[in-house]
Amino acid sequence: MKKSLIPILFAAMLFLSGCNLNLSNLDVQKLNNAAAEYMKAGEFDKAASRLEAITELNPDLPETYYNLGIAYYQMEEYDKAVRAFSDAIIRKPIMADAYYSRAIAHEDLAYSILDGNGKDENYKPTEEDSNLATEYLQNAKADFENYLKCKKDADDTQEVMEKISQIEQKLNGDTQEAE
Numbered sequence: 332m333k334k335s336l337i338p339i340l341f342a343a344m345l346f347l348s349g350c351n352l353n354l355s356n357l358d359v360q361k362l363n364n365a366a367a368e369y370m371k372a373g374e375f376d377k378a379a380s381r382l383e384a385i386t387e388l389n390p391d392l393p394e395t396y397y398n399l400g401i402a403y404y405q406m407e408e409y410d411k412a413v414r415a416f417s418d419a420i421i422r423k424p425i426m427a428d429a430y431y432s433r434a435i436a437h438e439d440l441a442y443s444i445l446d447g448n449g450k451d452e453n454y455k456p457t458e459e460d461s462n463l464a465t466e467y468l469q470n471a472k473a474d475f476e477n478y479l480k481c482k483k484d485a486d487d488t489q490e491v492m493e494k495i496s497q498i499e500q501k502l503n504g505d506t507q508e509a510e
Contacts, residue, residue: 366398417433468501468502
């Protein structure tokens with residue numbers, strides 16, 4: 332699932348990285364250019380470092396937090412990605428791509444818990460783990476719904492509706508199993 336989303340998220344990151352190029356602050360512009368180059372080269376840790384520096388210089392740019400979320404996501408640091416996407420949404424509540432990306436990160440967090448992070452094929456999540464995974468799936472569902480609210484004529488509306496339906500089925504299946 333992640334493999335098919337990576338090009339979409341990366342393309343969105345490249346689009347948004349251009350939004351910061353007109354900043355008057357030369358230091359921020361240089362850091363952003365360096366971050367974009369690192370992202371293109373697949374050096375997401377270096378990109379994240381530059382983007383973190385930008386947030387310190389100018390904490391008001393939602394696109395920087397979005398790009399930081401993409402870098403964290405690529406490094407499979409999903410908790411950090413969720414926080415960065417959340418920071419983007421706080422600064423720009425109608426940022427559809429941040430909702431979509433945060434939904435994907437929430438899904439990945441949930442499924443990594445349910446799969447035991449690949450530790451053991453006989454892994455069975457604890458009740459606490461199952462509850463946390465359920466919370467992440469509920470958050471993913473809400474984020475997909477917010478994405479559709481922000482982007483009413485989205486080309487991928489049907490695909491997102493299917494994702495919401497799959498999450499609902501998973502949530503209902505887990506609820507029924509627990510009873």
